[in-house]
Amino acid sequence: MARDEIPATGTLWRLAAIIGMALAVATLAEPLARRYPDLSALQLWAGPLRDAGFSVACFAGAHLAHGLTARRLLRRRKGRRAVPKVLLDLLRFVLFAVAALASLSLFFRQDLSGILTGSGLVLAVLGFAIRNAVADVFSGLAMGIEAPFRIGDWVRIETLAEGRVQEIGWRTTRLVTRDSTYVILPNSQISARRITNFSAPRQEYRDHAELTLPADLPVAEAGRLIAEAAGAARTISVGKPPEVQVTDYGPAGIAYRVKYWVPQHDRELACRNEVLSLIDAALREQGIRLTAERMPCGEGQDSASAGRASGEARRPIRPASAEAR
Template sequence: MKSLLLAVLLLWLPGYGMAMQQDDAEAPIKVVNAATDQAIAERLNAIIRAIAGMELVEVSVQAGVLTLSGEVANTQLKSEAVAIASRLEGVVYVQNRLQEQLAVRSRLAPAAEKFSEMLTTTVQMLPLLLVALVALVSFWLLGGWAAKRGAWLRHIGLTELASNLGMRFVRVAISGIGVLIALELLDATALVSAVLGVAGVIGIALGFAFRNIVENYLAGVLLSTRNPFAIGDFIQIDNMSGSVVRLTSRDTVLMTQDGNHLRIPNSQIITSPMTNFSRNPLRRFEFSVGVSVDLDLTTVRQLAIATLQQMTGILTEPRPRVLVQELGDSAVTVRVFAWIDQRETDFLKARSEAIRLVKAAFDNAGIEMPEPIYRIHMADADAGSGKTPAQFVVSAPAGPGEPGSIDPTVDVSTDNSIEQQLNAELSQSDEENLLPAAKESGAGSA
């Protein structure tokens, strides 16, 4: 009996719980101080009348269901109206029946209103704009005036290109101060950071794009400051050589020995080894000559030195020198050195005449200058005959020496043909030249 009652009780309890939950769900919702429909409508109308662009919105509320109808200026106002209506106390549901205004006048009204506000603000700020403009123009004129007073930079030793660069920097700095003052007066200093950021990005991009131009310009500034050469100097850079015509902000112009113009970028001149043959007026030439191994080398040296000492254009101090350079298979090579003054003697002419005179002196003294000798071994075809192979010495016959003597009428003076063409180029061209005026007497060429 007890078991039966326990089973009935277990079956009855779940059903009783479900019945209790159903009764709770169907229980009426009690509302305390709920807002009336009229109060909701009045409150929303008061809100939308204060918002521009919602003047044509109509509001109706029934049983807590709020209906929005009419027109709004744009999609953003349409969403904002629904959001505001949903937040009102007592609203159960919001029906959105709003439409956007498609008339041209309604579309242009907000833009016209904004333009009117901007115009009003501009009129109010007109005095500040005038003051800012005056400050900007004043500092710009002050920068231009300062840029024209660059003589003091030249007095302290800067070149024309470096002075121009410094004056440009001064002008930009003074004008920049004026821009900052104008922006401060207009309360637009926040724009400075944006402008500087954009300028930095643009500067980096332009730096990569015009890297070679900037390198050549800076190299031109360094060259004009250091002055490693002057107009008319004969220089060699790598395997390129010529007389200097001009130095520009981008490249250096040389005139080759053929009379052609050779332009070399300034950055290449800065980073490459350069030889200036004209900076020192004294210059040494040299050449080699081979003599027989049977000769007395002391006699050979004395004869070559005596011959060069009698030649026109050869300096007595530093005196000529003859050194034994190499002992070869068929000849001894001696090296002949002599100095000239490039302001009076041409380098190529003097070297050519020295070679001629030394050869003539050696020929007159019977000093043999042998050609290469070849030794040929002929083997006997009969290997068992016991005969030793015959040996022959075949020597190329030396050409008959023509007697010669020192001719004082031989012209070894400086060759001014390139210098004349260079001066003509300088007088006819209007291209900038950062080098000082050409020298009165040009140095010899290579």
């Protein structure tokens, strides 16, 4: 539920007044009929007025309870995320279902157990006919309760899509990708995949890239050069300087990993492009050439395989995926 859909205070007071009037009609109809037996119209309509009053009170009470709960849950507090819309929709459905069952029990003079039994059979038949849609709905409820992501979060659904969450519905979840493509995914498929949320627990996270420099370049000088170049980037998070680590060391070259903070996921590519561009410019200015990536320690190569490896095109600077936060 959007904030502009939350019932206003005046609406809630009107609902409370309607409940009071409906209960007054329901409770006074039969006493007035007994007090004035000469009024045939009152004698005729006393029962229906009582049932209608209680029914109106039930539905107005359900609406009032939903409005009060929504105002309570959607009140934004610092450090608290918004309540999923699907939970509020589920609350509305439960409240109005209870009101409808109570009204049916009043009008048809039947016990609620009989009504529930009959409706249960109908729901069983319908559930079998639309079992795929039911699976999507229950998956949506599960995601609404667990809340692995919220509207506005950047997420990656394994093997399906990556984008910003636009809407979380009963059956489907809608994403907008970086290319402004609208992707609609069934909730049952999302619940069966691994979900990566780039916006939780906070918007910013740390990404990194790796590069290999010649072994004759001192580690301290290389680290300072890389850190100064990456630190000049304007797209990365302010106040969190990049870190440079040595990940591999050998006569063929020294591998470095530069870590930097991305403010939010939609700026990841811009941050990576600027960081790598600045590092490339700094290295070229100093006349330093990158070294081809070496095989990890412990993996031997014979002369033939080493010759093939040296002839292959390999990326000297390798952007890495986002780190676990």
